[in-house]
């Protein structure tokens with residue numbers, strides 16, 4: 393819901409101020425895909441009485457240090473299958489700046505969002521460092537003008553900075569963060585175990 397304020401002494405000219413209330417949901421967990429998964433599940437609203445539709449993107453840097461993570465995420469989602477539908481597999485992306493440099497990665501995320509028929513009430517979960525969060529966040533923000541994004545930052549920088557803010561971006565024309573949006577994520581989970 394928006395608040396509008398119409399001010400004009402001139403019927404041909406209106407300066408319309410408006411405020412859009414936003415909620416920034418920040419949660420701190422110790423094991424968000426294990427014992428604390430209820431914290432994540434409670435953020436996912438059903439849509440038209442159907443399970444919440446969720447697509448997951450994972451930074452490959454995490455898999456090299458925790459090969460079990462994709463299985464843990466799938467098992468956690470499956471444990472709530474009456475309320476949560478995982479759309480597609482666990483998608484993976486290279487970590488670090490390279491993922492923000494190539495338009496191919498943004499297109500890959502947009503393509504999967506399209507093929508999965510995600511809509512504005514669906515969720516994109518992204519688990520990774522600031523670079524992967526920025527790129528997937530950008531794709532989620534422009535798809536349908538905003539699919540709900542849940543960030544799981546996995547570096548200390550991202551848990552203190554990029555992950556908890558409202559910016560996202562990719563590098564374009566060889567310039568850092570040239571293309572991006574301000575888009576409040578649906579939620580941010582700062583999890584101890586993912587660090």
Ligand SMILES: NC(=O)c1ccc[n+]([C@@H]2O[C@H](COP(=O)([O-])OP(=O)(O)OC[C@H]3O[C@@H](n4cnc5c(N)ncnc54)[C@H](O)[C@@H]3O)[C@@H](O)[C@H]2O)c1
Nearest residue numbers: 453487488489521522523546547549550554557559586587
């Ligand atoms: N949106 C914002 O507000 C904002 C603010 C600050 C920085 N940023 C962006 O954040 C990016 C930097 O993010 P970063 O410092 O988190 O690093 P990063 O995303 O570049 O990741 C660095 C490396 O760490 C790996 N990695 C991630 N989590 C890991 C884990 N738990 N264990 C092992 N390896 C792991 C990644 O795969 C990658 O190889 C930059 O692109 C910067 O522009 C954005």
